[in-house]
Amino acid sequence: MTMNQDPQPPSNLKIHCDNASSLVQSYMDSELTEAQAAPLREHFLDCPACRELAKDGRVLRRWFDGAPGESGILAPEGFASRVARRAFAGDPGLLIPEPRRPLLPFLLTITAVAAAALFVFSVVIQRQAIPTSGTMSAEDYSPPWEDRSAGDRWAIDEGPPPAYVVPTELPPLIEVDDPQADPEDPKPDSE
Amino acid sequence: MGILHMQPAREDRLLVTETLQGNQLSFQLLIERYQDRLFGLVRHYTKSAVEIEDIVQDTFIKAYRKLESFQHQSSFSTWIYRITVNTALDFLKRSGRNPVQSVEDPEMLGSTADGPNASGAGHLAAPDANLQREEIAQITQHVLAELPEIFRTVLVLREFEDLSYQEMAEVLSISIGTVESRLFRARARFKDALLRLYPEYGQTE
Numbered sequence: 001m002t003m004n005q006d007p008q009p010p011s012n013l014k015i016h017c018d019n020a021s022s023l024v025q026s027y028m029d030s031e032l033t034e035a036q037a038a039p040l041r042e043h044f045l046d047c048p049a050c051r052e053l054a055k056d057g058r059v060l061r062r063w064f065d066g067a068p069g070e071s072g073i074l075a076p077e078g079f080a081s082r083v084a085r086r087a088f089a090g091d092p093g094l095l096i097p098e099p100r101r102p103l104l105p106f107l108l109t110i111t112a113v114a115a116a117a118l119f120v121f122s123v124v125i126q127r128q129a130i131p132t133s134g135t136m137s138a139e140d141y142s143p144p145w146e147d148r149s150a151g152d153r154w155a156i157d158e159g160p161p162p163a164y165v166v167p168t169e170l171p172p173l174i175e176v177d178d179p180q181a182d183p184e185d186p187k188p189d190s191e
Numbered sequence: 192m193g194i195l196h197m198q199p200a201r202e203d204r205l206l207v208t209e210t211l212q213g214n215q216l217s218f219q220l221l222i223e224r225y226q227d228r229l230f231g232l233v234r235h236y237t238k239s240a241v242e243i244e245d246i247v248q249d250t251f252i253k254a255y256r257k258l259e260s261f262q263h264q265s266s267f268s269t270w271i272y273r274i275t276v277n278t279a280l281d282f283l284k285r286s287g288r289n290p291v292q293s294v295e296d297p298e299m300l301g302s303t304a305d306g307p308n309a310s311g312a313g314h315l316a317a318p319d320a321n322l323q324r325e326e327i328a329q330i331t332q333h334v335l336a337e338l339p340e341i342f343r344t345v346l347v348l349r350e351f352e353d354l355s356y357q358e359m360a361e362v363l364s365i366s367i368g369t370v371e372s373r374l375f376r377a378r379a380r381f382k383d384a385l386l387r388l389y390p391e392y393g394q395t396e
Contacts, residue, residue, distance in 0.1 A: 025375055029349070031356050052314075060378055062317045063331050063385070064350035073234045073243065080222035083248050087255035088215045093248070 015043040020050045028057040199224075203267035211258055222251050225268065228352070229275050235335065235347045236279040237288075246282050250275045265361050272352070273362045276344060283340065315382050316392050330389060337384045342377035349374060 015023065023040050026032050032040070044051050203224070209217035229247045237243060253274050254261075261270055318327045335343050348354045348362060359370045386393050 022371060022375065025371065025378070026356075029356070029374075056314060056382075057378075059315050059317045060382060061350075063315075063327065063381075064346075073230050073240065075226035075230050075247070076244065079226055079244070079248075080219045083222055083251045084215050084219035084255075086248075087218060087252050091252055093252040093256075 015039050017047060017050060020047070021053060024050060024053050024057060028054065028061070199268075200266055204263060207258060207261060207263075207267060210255070218255060221267075225271055226251075229271070232272070232275055232347065232352060233279050235332075235343060235351070236283060236340075242282070246279050247275070249282075250278045253278060266358075269354075269358050269361045272348070272354070272358075273364070276348075276362060280340060280344075314393070315386060318392075330385070334381055334385045334388060337388065338377065338380055341373065342380050345370065345374045346377045346381060 020040065020043055023032070023036075027037055027040050044054060203221065206217045206221040206224075210221060226247065229250060230243055233243045233246045237246070250271065254271055257274070261267070318330075322330075335346065338346070344363070345359060348359050354362065356367050356370045356374075359374075360367045363370070365373075
């Protein structure tokens with residue numbers, strides 16, 4: 001039997017040491033009925049261990065019996081009338097705690113909000129830094145906050161950067177001078 | 192019938208009723224009936240006379256403010272004890288002197304396990320016959336002060352205030368089974384602490 005169970009057994013239950021320990025305390029505190037105490041007393045006759053337990057209880061009781069209330073601590077003169085007067089005057093009492101702002105929940109909330117904001121910020125930054133193309137590229141990639149636009153720098157300091165223009169027409173062929181050719185005579189068509 | 196010829200519970204009930212009707216003198220009489228017992232109870236939580244008086248005063252003021260909610264389902268004495276214990280514990284907690292706040296829940300510990308030899312610290316001898324009652328009281332109070340509040344309270348209510356298990360359960364708002372369990376462990380703790388602090392009172396086999 002555990003301590004939290006009702007220690008008071010039916011009167012016809014034979015008591016064993018397993019459940020006697022909690023019963024002994026109730027017996028010593030006069031919390032058992034006679035019908036409940038009788039089988040325990042019978043058990044004491046046969047069980048030295050439980051008898052010893054009861055004896056320990058009696059010894060312990062003597063320490064409390066020998067320590068009477070301190071007669072020096074009594075209510076001071078006029079205490080009752082003073083307190084009754086204050087109560088009827090609506091005194092809220094000295095020790096009633098004032099409503100305090102719960103600091104810990106506030107700090108926890110602030111911390112949680114800050115952590116969430118930091119997390120969202122980091123995710124946004126990370127998403128901006130990731131290339132949106134699905135193809136693999138060997139090109140160097142610089143995050144957007146790095147100044148990779150030389151054009152801006154040129155625009156500020158030295159004017160527009162040298163533009164690279166993709167040629168749309170082939171450059172003219174370089175003609176090699178033929179000393180036997182008549183410049184006035186066009187080439188005959190091949191027939 | 193005069194109030195002095197009534198049973199205590201009936202006197203309390205009448206005084207409560209008259210207090211609720213606005214009779215200040217009835218409340219004063221109610222205080223006078225319990226003030227010394229409450230001073231004796233609170234002294235187990237603090238040694239300061241000023242603090243004891245503050246706690247008891249606050250107890251009665253709280254009781255007055257809550258008196259309309261008192262339904263006479265329990266006795267007034269049980270009700271006022273409950274307010275007293277709660278007020279004292281609240282005071283200790285707010286002043287940083289509640290041991291339960293700084294240690295693990297004593298009831299969860301298995302150090303004082305159930306069983307005939309729960310404490311395992313040997314046998315305790317009875318107080319020496321040569322000891323004066325004041326000396327016994329001093330030792331007992333010293334040992335009690337060493338116990339976690341949760342155990343000290345049940346010992347005080349049982350051993351000094353002589354409350355029954357049922358009354359203790361009502362005062363502490365716990366079940367009778369919990370009262371038994373807590374009281375059992377409290378006694379084992381008291382015995383262990385007494386043997387530790389005053390080993391001369393250990394009984395030699």
